């Protein structure tokens with residue numbers, strides 16, 4: 001079967017996460033337009049084949065899919081302020097860390113501009129973008145998620161959590177809470193075991209096994225996601 005045509009992708013924000021995201025789209029053969037408030041951060045990507053947009057509006061107009069790994073909610077609002085007309089008919093994927101309330105507010109604003117909104121939370125590090133070690137959570141427009149799932153999977157395995165735009169951020173908090181609780185538990189255990197000379201590397205495999213047993217013991221059956 002012939003491959004479906006690849007849509008033009010725009011990446012707004014080329015910080016620690018945005019730069020590897022734009023690189024992943026270039027590597028996957030997507031025509032990619034980039035914009036960054038500090039313009040010179042786009043130089044390396046332009047050298048690899050990205051198109052530099054001088055203004056946010058120009059970047060948004062470049063194609064149907066706009067991905068925004070900007071710093072936070074305020075940065076998204078400030079960056080997109082001059083591009084409201086350009087957003088009509090496009091899909092915005094907001095990857096900035098945010099509160100559920102901010103995600104819902106932004107979704108309402110974007111809907112009002114005639115665009116689709118998908119909120120994303122990146123469970124990844126810059127070096128795990130476009131590798132199996134990262135994954136992204138999404139919520140908001142189901143149509144946007146299904147239409148652009150292939151493009152979302154260029155960045156990381158993608159998991160959708162429903163039409164409520166705040167849901168991805170709540171799942172992000174839930175996962176961070178789980179991770180930090182496990183980490184503090186492990187650090188406490190490591191301090192305890194230090195008194196009898198057991199090192200963390202010896203203890204770690206047992207701790208991972210016990211955590212899995214604990215979940216199963218509580219009746220929580222799970223399948224490890226991709």
Ligand SMILES: NC(=O)c1ccc[n+]([C@@H]2O[C@H](COP(=O)([O-])OP(=O)(O)OC[C@H]3O[C@@H](n4cnc5c(N)ncnc54)[C@H](OP(=O)(O)O)[C@@H]3O)[C@@H](O)[C@H]2O)c1
Nearest residue numbers: 013014015016017037038070071075078079096097122125
């Ligand atoms: N880094 C990580 O490991 C990681 C992991 C998971 C999630 N996240 C989340 O991903 C998001 C991006 O993180 P990051 O590490 O890539 O941040 P970063 O390296 O600090 O980059 C922030 C980006 O936002 C832009 N920006 C900030 N304020 C702006 C404004 N008012 N108007 C326009 N652009 C603005 C910056 O532009 P300039 O270059 O002009 O400053 C830059 O492109 C954050 O929400 C973060 O919490 C990060």
